[in-house]
Amino acid sequence: MAKMREFLFWNESGQEEKTEQMSLTKAVKSIQTKFKDKIVGVEYISKKGQKISEGIKLPWGRSKKLSR
Numbered sequence: 001m002a003k004m005r006e007f008l009f010w011n012e013s014g015q016e017e018k019t020e021q022m023s024l025t026k027a028v029k030s031i032q033t034k035f036k037d038k039i040v041g042v043e044y045i046s047k048k049g050q051k052i053s054e055g056i057k058l059p060w061g062r063s064k065k066l067s068r
Contacts, residue, residue, distance in 0.1 A: 007044045011037045028060040 007027040010016045017034055021027040024044070035058060043053040 005044055010041050011035055032058050032060055
């Protein structure tokens with residue numbers, strides 16, 4: 001069975017959200033309705049054990065399906 005990873009998302013105003021998902025894409029799609037910012041930070045541990053901290057642009061996904 002695949003390993004669940006813990007993702008920590010935050011924005012400029014200090015709002016934080018922690019979720020446990022199998023992939024970054026699933027984690028972003030589960031929290032993107034809670035953040036109204038264009039860019040949020042994310043921190044997680046990769047499959048190889050490296051700690052990754054980066055900024056991502058929202059919304060995440062196909063624009064054709066997001067506009068529905």
